[in-house]
Amino acid sequence: MLDVLKVGDALPPERRLAEDLGVSRPTVRAAIDELVTEGLLDRRHGSGTYVTEPRIAVPLTMTSFTEDMIRRGMRPGGRVLSFRTGPAGAKIGQRLSVSPAEEVFTIRRLRLADGSPMAIETLYISKELLPDLRRKDLEGRSLYALLRARGVHIASAAETIEPTVTTPEEAERLGVPVHAPAFLFERVSRTEEGRVVEFVRSVYRGDRYRLELELRPPSH
Structure with missing residues (x-):
C-alpha cells in the first residue's frame, strides 16, 4: 500500500483502498491502525492520514x-x-x-x-x-x-x-x-x-x- 506513495503523501480514503485491494473496510482500517502504531503513517484529525518518515x-x-x-x-x-x-x-x-x-x-x-x-x-x-x-x-x-x-x-x-x-x-x-x-x-x-x-x-x-x-x- 505504501510502495507507490512518498513521504508526505496522503493516503486514499478507506473506501477506495478497500475497493482497490478487494478487502473489507475493517480490514483496511486495522492495517492502517497498525501502520500508525509503527510510525509509518500519521493520522491527522480533520485532515487525513499521511505517509511519514520511518522511525x-x-x-x-x-x-x-x-x-x-x-x-x-x-x-x-x-x-x-x-x-x-x-x-x-x-x-x-x-x-x-x-x-x-x-x-x-x-x-x-x-x-x-x-x-x-x-x-x-x-x-x-x-x-x-x-x-x-x-x-x-x-x-x-x-x-x-x-x-x-x-x-x-x-x-x-x-x-x-x-x-x-x-x-x-x-x-x-x-x-x-x-x-x-x-x-x-x-x-x-x-x-x-x-x-x-x-x-x-x-x-x-x-x-x-x-x-x-x-x-x-x-x-x-
Missing part, C-alpha cells in the same frame, strides 16, 4: 548522536544554534559538580540525520575541559571525538527519559506541530575517575524515534 530505533547507549547515525548508515549533521560561555550558576554547577562561578560552555545544537531535523540538544561542559573549543568545531562533529583527542574518555553516564511536547520554538526548529509528542533526555556523563564531563538536555522528535532496550535476566 529510528535508538538504543540506550553512550554513543554520541553523530556516531549513532553513522552506524545506522545515515548522514549526521548539525547546526549550532547558540554558543556562549559564562558562570555555571547554582543549577548547572550542581549538575556538573563545579563551583557556580566556574566558566562553562552552553551550546545549543540542532541535530540532523540525512538533512532532516531530529533533535535539539543543549550541552553544558566546563571550559577547563576544552579551553580552545570554538563554535565551528561542533558543526556536524562529535563532541566525544573532540574529548577523546584531548584524552578525556567518558566511562559512564546517568540518563533520564520522559515524554514531553514541543514548545513553539522547538516545533519550528524540528518541523513538527506545536505540542507534538517528543522525548526529553537528560544525561550526566563521567570519566573513569568519576569527574563529570557534561550535562546534556535533548528534545527528540517523538514521530521519528523509538527507544530500544536490551534486557537480560538477573544473574543468580
